[in-house]
Amino acid sequence: MHKEKHDKGREKPSSFELGNPVILLALISIAGLILSWKLLGMAGFRTVLFWLLLYVAPAYLILTKLGLETYEAFVIAAFGTAGTIPTMVFFLNFLVPSLTYSAIIIFLLEAAAVAYVYIKSTDRKPIGKTNSEGAEQ
């Protein structure tokens, strides 16, 4: 099987500086919130915040913890959740007779999943160090 080397430019560990991709993404998110508020008022601010919190942020946090780069984690989080999150809310609303409560429960489950991945990752070996057959060392 053909293998290609990825991630030549792997990001450095987090530090609080503007050049840090994670900090930069946080600043861009804040800029997005301010822009949405300026352009579309409180509804704009709340809608973009809702989208970031329910859809993007949980998946992004999990994906970056699993070793994906900041920008790819952000984009994959946006696309991967666009259909799956409402699908989960849809199924749950048959048990919990409210979309609002179903979405809140899904958000709490996402938060739990993020916490689980972060707690588990403290025991995990760094990824990407493999032998020639692709098995982890």
Add this chain to the structure above:
Amino acid sequence: MGKYDVFAVGALFLLAFWLWTLPIQASPIPFGEGDAAWQFTSGDQMYLQDRADYTIPKYLGYWYYGYNKVLGPHHNEYPPPYPLNIALAQLFGGDRFVSAYIMIAILSMSACMSTFLLVRKLYGLVPGFMAGFAMIFSIRDIMLYLWGQRGAIISFTFIPAVLYCYYMYMTSDSRQKKNIYLFATVAVLSSQYIFHIQGMAASIGSIILFTFFLWIKERKFPFTYKEIRENWKAIMIAAIAFLIVIVPFLVIYLGPGETHPIQFNNFSRLFSWFKVDDQPGYAQGNVEGYPIIFFSQSMIYHKWLLPLIFAGLAVLLLRRETKDLLVLAWAMSVYILIHLDVTGFLNVQRAARMLIAETALFYTLIAIGLVGIISFFKISRNIAAILKYSICILFVLLIISNGKIVPQGPAVQAYGTLKNAYGGLLRINQFQIEAAYWIRDNLPEDALVIDKGTITYPKLRFMIPYSQHYITNHLKAMVEENIISVEQLYYMVDYSDLALLGQQSAADSLFEWEKQNFPNSTLVYNNNNIHIWHGNIKVFTNA
């Protein structure tokens, strides 16, 4: 490099968000054609009830696609999680219309991010930025976003993201990374399925062709029994997760029963990219409901950039690295899909919609062509880098050019189109909103309203979510087939648009028509130049 990638994707998102929300910034009144009203209303009813299932209310089900041959009448045309996105935005965003339209804009404009992701990973930051930047101004995508085929346009934005995840899955060198991309592929592909199956067909076609090309290149099948056996748990979980999302909504896609028997015709179309000049309506400027601009390459891409599509293809065919095979597979998949009408499997209208898959592909090829050409010359790395960034600046300038020095780029048209979209009386006016709210509060739940006088068809349809009643231009067939009774009917005569336009003679002739047609009916609403009649209705159309 990470910070530049983040900066690029952030800049693309912010620019696209500003541009694509221009129609909402101009007015909080919903906009679009008939499809837009239908798709908005299917999410809006979930918001109003704070519940979602497969059904749609009768006031929507009387309209097109209300019948599902498996589930019966009054069922959703799309998998409910798609409109549920809109309902959730309404519930948590705090505004019924603005929040819904922001969500629609974010989902529809996302091709700039997915295209950037794919091209950046395969070919570098500069080509990635160029392709993503150009996608913000893709007038074809903007047209469908404005008109309202939003499930389709959103679904097509996923294609580069699916291809990215699958490529990374196929080429990653550790099992853990492979698993992450396996689950990412499943999440992105199943999300795409929720919005529209046509986009998913393009993704799966590309994936199958890429796998086939890899097989030929490597001279062995890309999936080995040993690999699958060692990783069967992750593969099983991914497959089950995929089926959990796909299976419950299969019935939605199978329900309308749209079939096109295989019947080969018009083979000459295979030798052009998308030939429309032989189609009925071309001379009148409209093919299968699409204006000619929808098919015009020179309007969608900058004239000077168009030849670079061939340069990009040439680079891919000469180099044939694994990443090049992915883009070639994507190109071949799009070619096959937009020519399926030749087999009869799709009609021209459906095949034309597949053209949305073309813009991200062509801008990818243009970016590859621009940067790839440099790699064929033996020049120092520093000069190559300077050339690459110079080309990027030139590319951006061509995209945003206003036509004074070089031919106009797509950005000017995109801005003008979005800025002026459905301006003024092309959205429902305040008097129509008031009348619609009166209908909601005062008419029986099963009442149906025929509307005459409202100047455009979409405006008439956008009164449906406001009134939560079926408002239409035509009910003759349903009355004749005894689906509805005449007692359920109300007739709205709407002078408000004509009054706002100052068209006195048109209003006078409408008034004459009204006097002749409702002699024995009761005027139940008479406000702001809008009349609603009930009882003894003898006219069942607004023609």
